[in-house]
Amino acid sequence: MVEASKRLSSKAPRGPIAERWDKHRFNMKLVNPSNKRRFHVLVVGSGLAGASAAASLAELGYKITCFCIQDSPRRAHSIAAQGGINAAKNYPNDGDSVYRLFYDTVKGGDFRARESNVYRLAQISNSIIDQCAAQGVPFAREYGGALSNRSFGGAQVSRTFYARGQTGQQLLLGAYSSLMRQVGLGKVSMFPRREMLDVVVVDGVARGIVCRNLTTGAYERYAGDAVLLCTGGYGNVFYLSTNAKACNVTASWRAHKRGAFFANPCFTQIHPTCIPVSGSHQSKLTLMSESLRNDGRVWVPKRAEDGRAARDIPEEERDYYLERRYPSFGNLVPRDVASRAAKERCDAGYGVGSTGLAVYLDFRDAIRRDGQDLIRQKYGNLFQMYEKITAEDPYSAPMRIFPAVHYTMGGLWVDYNLESTLPGLFVLGEANFSDHGANRLGASALMQGLADGYFVAPYTIAGHFTGRPLPAVSADAAEFLASESEVRGRTEKILGVGGRRTVDSFHRELGGIMWHLCGMARSADGLNRAREQVQTLRAEFWENVTISGSGASLNQDLEHAGRVADFLEFAELMIDDAAHRCESCGGHFREEHQTEDGEARRNDDKFSYAAAWEYRGVGSAAKLHKEALEFEYVKPSQRSYK
Amino acid sequence: MGLTGLLLVGFLIEHLLGNFKLLEDSTGEAFNEYVLWLKSFGPLLQLAELGLAALFLCHIALALRLTLENLAARKQKYVVRGTHGEKTPGSVTMFITGALITGYLVKHLLDFRFDERYFEDPAAFVKLTLSQPQHGLAYLMAAFVVGLHLSHGFRSAFQSLGLSHPALNAYLQKLGIAIAVLFATGFAVFPLYFLFAWNGPAR
Amino acid sequence: MSGDPTSSMGFTLKIWRQSAPDAKGTMETYHVADVSPDMSFLEMLDVLNESLIGEGREPVAFDHDCREGICGACSLVIDGQAHGPETETTVCQLHMRHYSDGATIHIEPFRANAFPVLKDLVIDRSAFDRIIAEGGFISTHTGSAPDANAITVAKDLAERAMDAAACIGCGACVAACPNSAAMLFVGAKVSHLALLPQGQAERNRRGLAMVARMDQEGFGNCTNHFECMAACPKGISVENIARLNRELLRGALAPRRV
Secondary structure, eight states: OOOOOOOOOOOOOOOOOGGHHHHHHHOOOOOOGGGGOOEEEEOHHHHHHHEEEEEHHHHHHHHEEEEEESSGGSGGGGGGGOSSOOOOOTTTOOOOOOOHHHHHHHHHTTSSHHHHHHHHHHHHHHHHHHHHHHHHHOOOOOOSBBBBBBTTTTTTOEEESSSSOOHHHHHHHHHHHHHHHHHHTTTTTOSSSSSEEEEEETTTTTEEEEEETTTTOOOEEOOEEEEEEOOOOOOOSSSSSSOOTOOOOOOHHHHHHHTTTEEEETTEEEEEEEEOOSSSSOOOOOOOOOOGTTTTTTEEETTTTOOOOOSSGGGGGEOOOHHHHTTTTTGGHHHHHHHHHHHHHHTTTTTOSSSSOEEEOOOOHHHHHOOHHHHHHHHHHHHHHHHHHHHHOOOTTEEEEEEEEEEEEEEEEEOTTTTTTSTEEEEEEBBBBOSSTTTOOOOHHHHHIIIIIIIIIIHHHHHHHHHSSSOOOOOTTTHHHHHHHHHHHHHHHHHHHOSSEEEEHHHHHHHHHHHHHHSSSBOOOHHHHOOOOHHHHHHHHHHEEOOOSSSSSOHHHHHHOOOOOOHHHHHHHHHHHHOOOOOTTTTTBBSBOOOSSSSOOOHHHOOOEEEEEEEEOOTTTOOOEEEOOOOOOSSOOOOOOO | HHHHHHHHHHHHHHHHHHHHHGGGSSSSSHHHHHHHHTTTTTTTHHHHHHHHHHHHHHHHHHHHHHHHHHHTTTOOOSSOOOSSSSOOOOHHTTTHHHHHHHHHHHHHHHIIIGHHHHGGGGHHHHHHHSSSSHHHHHHHHHHHHHHHHHHHHHHHHHHEEEEEEHHHHHHHHHHHHHHHHHHHHHHHHHHHHHIIOOOOSSS | OOTTTTTOEEEEEEEEEEESSSSSSSEHHHHHEEEEEBBBHHHHHHHHHHHHHHHTTTOOOOOOOOOOOOSOOEEEEEEEEOSSSSTOOGGGGOBBBGGGGTTEEEEEEEEOSSOEETTTTTOOOHHHHHHHHHHHOOOOOOOOOOOGGSOOOOOHHHHHHHHTTTTTOHHHHHHHTOBBBOHHHHHHHHHHHHGGGGGSHHHHHHHHHHHHHHTTOOOOOOOOHHHHHHOTTTTOOOOHHHHHHHOOOOOOOSSSOO
16 A cells, blocks of 8 residues: 655545536635636746636636747647547547546556546546637538547547647647737736746745746746646657757746655656657657557568668568557557557667668558558648658658657646645646656647646636635745845856856757666666766766856857756656656556566556655755555556557 | 729720720721710710829829838848749839839820820821830830739739639639730730831821 | 768858847858758757857857747748748758758848847747737637537538648748738638638628738738748648638628617
8 A cells, every 4th residue: 555645635526536526616615706806827838738727717807927938829839739639529429438538548547647637637628629619720520510530549439639730739729819819808918938937935825936038038027826837848858859949847847946746757758650860960859640550550670680671571571560469459559558669679679770760650551452642631741741851752661760758747746726735836737747647648638738727727726816815925025036036046157157068968968868768668777877877967067068148138058058957957856756666657667567578567556656756955865755546436457458 | 902903904905995996097097086086075084084093193102102111011131032933023023113104104194195286186196106216115115014014913903802712813813914915915016016017107 | 861861061151140139130151060961950050059159159049949840930031031942841841951062051030020130040920929819819718618519610611721720820921021911821810710600700800900910010011922822831822811801801891880
């Protein structure tokens, strides 16, 4: 049995799971409509979670100030999600239900998510589709005008709604349009090109933030009654990932330092269908929707280090290893399984391409079966993207793919209300840890971001406003001034190092350490080495980093430096978390804990908990708090996709 | 802009058809009858002329405003100017061709409409004027400039008025070019003929 | 493979440098070596910046984020072409294999009064956000939506709406337009919403409001050069501008209460 920490109260209601969210909402105090305008909410981030929350809260009458790091809220990285968004609408009449979506998500997360949250997510999923359709999101349609669904990421039902290969973009533009409407109405003040550098805590409650204006370099203080962090994931700790360049851990990390526990940081998702690295210059990786696995077949040559071109390898010398190992799911096994299987083949010397770090994704058979036109219709834009990047034609030769870091399930710990352990600080979307457990199912990220923003936080924030005394604070209060001088000092310290090594080279090296030792497969020994290497690198950073330009104007090098400095601290927590979790589950694979077939082996007796870490200073080990996970409905079983 | 432009194209059609009366016979009777017929409308003709003038002025004023605003919309110009291949010689010269046409219009009015001698024997006077190289060549160039202006203007007017359909746009584009060529050639016929093929006034 | 990934290219870059919004900018010349044909244009700039930082000089500031052609952050005019020479390609998806070794490349920011330069190649495109705030939305209160399938949308309409909605708001249309007009951007959004049944309620005011704002922001007027369409990384058609013009007419003529 896991001993639960007293510091963590999930506040998840008891009783029949289907009634919990209703009951919880009923028990929550409401804010009088005429009082809402007196509460000021600071929303940091404008992706799916941030934009939807800011718009919905403004519609309710709260006073909102929203910040984003990009030049426009429309560019948040949610925009890059391709595949789709799940919902339990059961429009195709194929047996889907809220319960099935809940079940699949808990199981897909390898039993490391909180049941109450996941059930709520599945319940809300339907309202999200309604909301987005009403906003004019141009979802794919059938000829009769009804919404079209597809099966995605190995789901046995077709529950994924999509807008070509640009679902994330269209959903974000929907949320953005609602946000801009509120900006136009004067209900939201929007501040782009701002980077949050600290959460200001007054009397134990998050009451404001300090940002740097990225255009002028000025520090700005904002006071409010609640802070919503919607700042995304930390995949860029690996340097190479499918995340946008600006994605970072800074906002979460600074909040962590102010008292928000960080949960399950080692749960990262490696996506199996990315375009392989082509050289050391590479600045980011490009994901291709995993819908490709619906029709493409994954294989490597049966002979190790086979140098022949794909088309010269006869059928009997091809190893369709996913179909071989997982006859019932074949190419549609979950992301973590597919990724590890690719790594296993490449490590064993069967990888293809100039680097040997790739496997084939072949459409030859699908083209023979359905014709090139149909394949072009379904995947044309993805094939085009592949050709643009690699200058190879996927219609005539198989694509080369390799796993890449894509999503981080870990994040700041939140209770059922999405409130962190720092009162008044709510965390939404990828930035929190809540719903995906140890592995996220395809087309679930968009669902969670929008659920948090449109339909959870707007209700649960009321509990904070009605439940705590919130005396007026000014952005000129001592706590704000202290915070500003602290972040200013940190920036000046970075500028003052005056070393010889560029920020980017530190980031690349950190990424290399994390990818090799804390990536797709981890071991106690490797993690120990990783920790030492990260500590050494961090020490070198503060002695040898060089930044050009000053802090008094737009300085992208300096921005990057601040983020890398935080990654260098955060990476150690991630390593500690991976090292302490002596089991394999979902995206976390410990080499010591696998079955004879090389599958992940969980240890439910010891690790059926969310690990929430309390900050205790750079270089000092964080303190572990455990939130025990109870599975009343979906009984933990070993996942099997055979 | 588009609407006034299209209305002016209407006028041009009428004008060109009228011009062809010049070539109907060698005596010029047909053309002179046509001029008389026009004059027979009396005050109505004057009204039409005023309307036409207003149309021109409107078109010119709108063009001026458009061009000035567009010039002002990019104070810092590109150091290297490039194209994505959609600009046409017609589209980039609209203001220049427009200005030239305005100049030509003034000349045209002074040459004929406001010259007393014109109304004595319109056909003969036109022929005489056009046969003189300094005038004939100017009108020849004007015909080309009108064509260039129309090569963009016609299609563009439809787009600005929202009269567009994916199935028709390609034809509209071709029609625009055809009309440009037609007007350029149509108007060029007269100076060419009277410069090079005409035997001079009947003695 | 069109190029050997290990082969190395070199370029002469002439780049617009401007230290602050009100400072005077100039084109400065740099040389960059060790460029692989598989690098994206932005990765080539990364190489340049790494070497500039190494020399203690200020790197070239440029906006970029997703580097996969969807966020719309990059804003470079290369040799006079917004997003460079490839069709339907953002700068981050433009690869150096399209250039020949030793070439001289001119890099400028998107230029328009409505897009003031903040630094070097970084511009301020917030005018686009302000245009959207005037009407680029369907007013729907969270929670009030009917069942999604209660509104049916013909497949063809949905596809055409999606074609228009694919706009990434990069501003290449403005940059490429000889008049700095933003009609393709506005046309795309107005079309997306006008085509859908959900967008009908606000249809008459939407186009007028957005265009009024567009004019106020100092964009130029459309004279139908169609350069915008050719520069658009998402291939948005000028058909959307024609539709916007129809919507404006429709809005202007619509009966209203007095």
